Amino acid sequence: MNAATVFETIRENITGYNVRAEMHNRGAVQGITSMYQNLGEDHIFMLKASKNSAKYLQEAILRKPALIITDFEEDAFIDFHDKVAICYVDDFAEVSIRLVELFYGEHIGRMKYIAVTGTNGKTTTSHFIGRLLSELGCKVATVGTLGVFDGAYEKVDFAHTTPTTPMHFEFAEIIKYFSTREYDYIVYEATSIALDQGRTGFIRNDLAVFINFSPEHLDYHKTMRRYLESKLSLADLSDEVLVNMDAPEYRVLAKDRHQFSEDEDTYYRYQTDIDHIDIHVGEVHYEVRPGFLGEHNYINLATGIFALLKLGHDVEAVIHAAAKISPPVHRFELFSEGQYQFILDFAHTPIATKESIINAMIYAEKMEKKLIVMVTGIGMRGYRKIRMTMRLIPEELHHLVLAAEQVGYEDEEKIVGMMQKHLPPSYDASNTTTALSRQEGIIRAIDHAGPDTIILLTGINEPQHYRGDVIAHDDRQFILQYLDDCRKT
Structure with a gap:
């Protein structure tokens, strides 16, 4: 050219x-x-x-x-x-869109696209949709917070300058990669910031999935109205929409009866239990028993099921596939090492953190164990979110660890101090420990644990940004190395 x-x-x-x-x-x-x-x-x-x-x-x-x-x-x-x-x-966004179309239009037009937006659960929902489609014989790539994954769930090494939704030309290169390999679908997370910046304006989605809505990214959007408008704009880029009718902000998008809800009389309905999901498609009832735990995982799986049904896939085949798949890594992931039992969950927004803790409390009660929880204050997310997260911490935890992570250039002591200030009144020095890093927080949690406890680690289990440096980190690897070092000493 x-x-x-x-x-x-x-x-x-x-x-x-x-x-x-x-x-x-x-x-x-x-x-x-x-x-x-x-x-x-x-x-x-x-x-x-x-x-x-x-x-x-x-x-x-x-x-x-x-x-x-x-x-x-x-x-x-x-x-x-x-x-x-x-x-x-x-207009940088418009130029970018036109040039993406100019350079990559041939590849963009070859594929189908499913976009998932919402405040919490985009990653898990996207991966569930991708894995369900794969079980049905489609070639599917998944793009989002965890990176870029091919149809075998192997991570593809793409440079990613944004945490979730790639920039225009990064995304176009990803599309080209999978187009040349004759993939059928790309399922991707569409963040409000990416939508506001027009990063996906060159994509015509076959389906947009709207999962939930709560305060987030107000450091960028400034107001809830602008945040919502960014989310809603995804509908204009999509042929079909699937709306969670329990989120009233999204109801304006519902143009047919094929939407979903937990309680309302919608065509797709679900109810979660501790070990199964009741799915209703019209008047027909199905029971899905996943091979994993976590009510928030179950809600996201139900959403994924409804997404495929909205696209016209056979309901019996989709329900059968749903019992065979697993969630993405670190989404209420259970593992044990020696006498210690852990749950890794990527929850890092206020509501997601609360839901993760509640799910862990239910599981710990079922296992007749006490629950230790690490909650993190994220320096790169702003102090308003830290306050909201702390106010939503459930009562009656056996022990709570407060740690700073993804500090960036913020003061970690200030982060932890704000966490302590806004905790519910039942937490004090007798049941709370503080740490200035994620790794230190994990160590403090292990210090208070034993055979009768379960440790829930919430937050961003990824390499840590600190004072301009990126520090390699993975919770599971760190835990295994730490416990091995303890055994040697």
Whole structure:
């Protein structure tokens, strides 16, 4: 593709278009990316305005791109006009969408897409949908918080500059990868921030699934209304929608009777029990007995079942598949080591953390054991969320560990202090321990544990961001290594 075609695409769709400096290479453009690490000579670099953009620009110039497109104000990088052609545009998202279509349209059109949005449970629901489809013989990729997975549930090594929904060109490369391998579906998590930034605006979804709604990402959206509007915009990008009618904010999207609910008289209904799910499809009842535990997992599995039914798959086949699949890693995952029993759960929003603890309390009571819980204050998530999380902590836990994680450049002592301040009044020094890191928190939980306890570890079980560094971490690996070291000493 030559540079003239790229310019013509921008001219036809974008206002505020202006180019500074002549193209150093007017021949073929070899690729396009928003990651300077992936930038090659004769590529186009999409530079989104941010506080780090000056650094990214300098890194990009060293790689000799054919063109840089940015939404910084005109002539913001005037000192570099003699080194590289820079195109200033007003609408970065629209330019990105048009150029994705230009470079990747052939691959985008070959596949089917299912988008999952909501405050909690996007990852688990997406993976359940993907695994159900795989059981039915489809080739399915899953994209989201855990990364990119192929149809065999093997992780594919894609650079991911955002935590959940990839940026425009990252996502397009993922689509190209699976398109060339003749996949049928991509199931992906659609976050409110990604929707607001138009990252998936080039995708026409076969189905959008709306699972729940509660306060989140207000540091970005500022108001609940803007947060909701971002979520609702996914419907305009989708042919069909599946709505949780128990979330009143989403009911406006329901255009037919094929929606789902726990209580209301909808076509798809579910009720969860400690070891099974009752599913109603119209007037017909089915019982699903998954090979795992956790009511929140069961709710997400029921949603996945309804998603496939909404797409027209045979109900008997879907129900049969639902009894065979497992949840993604670290979603109410049970494991034991020596005398210690653990539950790993990725819950990291206020409501998800509360639900995880309640589920663990039910399981611990069934096993006639006491429950120790680690809850984390996430430095990169903002103090408002920390306050909300602490106020929702259930009473009557045997022991509670409060730890700081994903600290970034925040003060971990301040994080833990805020957690203590906003705890329910039943928690004090007799039943609460603090830690300044996730690893220290796990150690404190083990210190209070024994054969008669179960340890629930909530939070972001991933490499830890601290003072500009990324520290490798996995709960299970850390636990096994720590206990092995203890045995040796």
